[in-house]
Amino acid sequence: MAGTAPTKGRGGMSDQRRHRLRLDVSREASRLFWAQGVDATSGDQIAEAVGLSTRTIWRHFRSKESCAEPIVMRGVEWEMSTLRSWPPQLSLEVHFAAESSKFGREASDVERMDTELAIKMIRLADTEPAIRTAWLMACDQVEREMAEIIAGRLGLPAEDLDVRVHAAAASAALRVLNEHIGAAILEGTDPRDFADAPARIARAVRAATGGAVGDPVTT
Amino acid sequence: MAGTAPTKGRGGMSDQRRHRLRLDVSREASRLFWAQGVDATSGDQIAEAVGLSTRTIWRHFRSKESCAEPIVMRGVEWEMSTLRSWPPQLSLEVHFAAESSKFGREASDVERMDTELAIKMIRLADTEPAIRTAWLMACDQVEREMAEIIAGRLGLPAEDLDVRVHAAAASAALRVLNEHIGAAILEGTDPRDFADAPARIARAVRAATGGAVGDPVTT
DNA sequence: TGAAAGGATGGCATTTAGTGACGCCAATGA
DNA sequence: TCATTGGCGTCACTAAATGCCATCCTTTCA
CATH class of the missing domain: 1.10.357.10 (Tetracycline Repressor, domain 2)
Known part of the structure; x- marks a missing residue:
């Protein structure tokens, strides 16, 4: 399903980009969850790992676990x-x-x-x-x-x-x-x-x- | 846990009492959830409705929704x-x-x-x-x-x-x-x-x- | 019956998840 | 070129959840 990759970014940087951003955050969050447990992982940590501000994380995810x-x-x-x-x-x-x-x-x-x-x-x-x-x-x-x-x-x-x-x-x-x-x-x-x-x-x-x-x- | 200590005996809230308390809280919480929605219902409200302190609510329930x-x-x-x-x-x-x-x-x-x-x-x-x-x-x-x-x-x-x-x-x-x-x-x-x-x-x-x-x- | 013990509760302080408000900046479009 | 738009960051704030300690209540034993 993922064969399509190149030449995107047309028109607005919304739907597909948003999906990819969520996926990037999710990868880092999942890695941290697995390595340290969920409780021991803070929103700040996830944000830092993915290189975004904490506020932006909450803009894309309703809650920590939903990451x-x-x-x-x-x-x-x-x-x-x-x-x-x-x-x-x-x-x-x-x-x-x-x-x-x-x-x-x-x-x-x-x-x-x-x-x-x-x-x-x-x-x-x-x-x-x-x-x-x-x-x-x-x-x-x-x-x-x-x-x-x-x-x-x-x-x-x-x-x-x-x-x-x-x-x-x-x-x-x-x-x-x-x-x-x-x-x-x-x-x-x-x-x-x-x-x-x-x-x-x-x-x-x-x-x-x-x-x-x-x-x-x-x- | 060495030696079979008198686990019952003194002190300790019986399982039955704990269960009934949780049920009482749950009734009030559910009523509030249904009447006003979950987000609009605070832990303080639940505590007041059931006649306990907020602190005690959190002692018996891990989270608001678990009520x-x-x-x-x-x-x-x-x-x-x-x-x-x-x-x-x-x-x-x-x-x-x-x-x-x-x-x-x-x-x-x-x-x-x-x-x-x-x-x-x-x-x-x-x-x-x-x-x-x-x-x-x-x-x-x-x-x-x-x-x-x-x-x-x-x-x-x-x-x-x-x-x-x-x-x-x-x-x-x-x-x-x-x-x-x-x-x-x-x-x-x-x-x-x-x-x-x-x-x-x-x-x-x-x-x-x-x-x-x-x-x-x-x- | 009167300590002693130990759990249950409440109050307070604190941490942290999550939101709102505002301003900045880059990309788009006329 | 300027105005608009939308994503992002910073700051302030609300509310959920936990730790700590003093207190209360109950059960057990002397």
């Missing part, structure tokens, strides 16, 4: 875009496997480092309630995306109760697997040992939706 | 205890229906008022991120309880990955239905219109676990 949000969100961005690009005629297993191997081959170094930071933040969420909020917010985004995709596949509105229930169940299953895999990687498990992860995820999503989501759709 | 936690937790306590009391030989549908009708008959006024407050807090969680944290924490508790129950039914340890995935999916489905029913009740829908709620919940849990959880268990 972790962009990085955490990056950790689920792959899943979000994978869901978004799921063609109706493919099964979830096939699509996930293909996208996963593509990520393994094509991911940039920055993407890998951000992913690693995201995993650390998810780990921190275990013990730091403040960070847990950010993680759950990201999961909430995944759930909404999931609702859209499921609604499309089932030919129902995204507000339909069954769709929402399926989306919640599927994204919850996805969350647990994410936490599990992330924890294992931090423990030192070789990421290659998770070659079957896409299949496992697909299977979990299929099961969590009672089999309603996973098969190819023929309209 | 809502006990009430929100009460909103899921029924489900937790219902899950805990689920006999192996009953199907989920039958047990939930029985417990639900029992609650309708036997719930005290205080319980009903607390439940109403909890529903309001869950509603607030839609727009107030601070309260959403409390709601998601409560859902997390339900998920852990669910994992215990599922583990017992499936004869697996609660840490088993499949068990955790099933628990996450099931409790997420439960969460969405809770939010849906709560929102409808606040809109003025007659609670009697939700007579089929237990069946619906049971069905959703069964579906979310891929059918693995719901049937009677014969050991």
